[in-house]
Amino acid sequence: FRGGGGFEGEPGPSLQHTATRLGKIFQKAEIEEEAVLRAATDLSALDDDRLWELWLTAGKLSLMVEQCVGATEPAYLAKYAFQLAQQANTFYHDYHILSESDAARKQFLLTTAAVARRALVESMELMGIPRPAVM
Secondary structure: OOOOOOOOOOHHHHHHHHHHHHHHHHHHHOOOHHHHHHOOOOHHHOOOHHHHHHHHHHOOHHHHHHHHHHHOOOHHHHHHHHHHHHHHHHHHHHOOOOOOOOHHHHHHHHHHHHHHHHHHHHHHHHHOOOOOOOO
């Protein structure tokens, strides 16, 4: 998938790569991901359909887990995680978070990255996919 780093066809490494890539944003910004999630964020910057789609997809994790359990079909979670990773990679590629000059917009983009990463990491944990610190 776009910006996936050469792991096409390998969902586990693709998910790991995306989670690691998003995590590096916080390292470079020298801010803890949890601090970003706790900070007040102006959601009026949620003015782009692609950003809405990423937020909505990230917010569907618990629904996907319920569907997996109800249908005894773990593949739903794998499909969900792959879709989320694709959207997160597009976001990473298209939005230059660290060089954003508007402080409120930068905070919003950092929050978007944190929300997407949290859902991706939780999905990986549920599927038993380890999260490496570096790739």
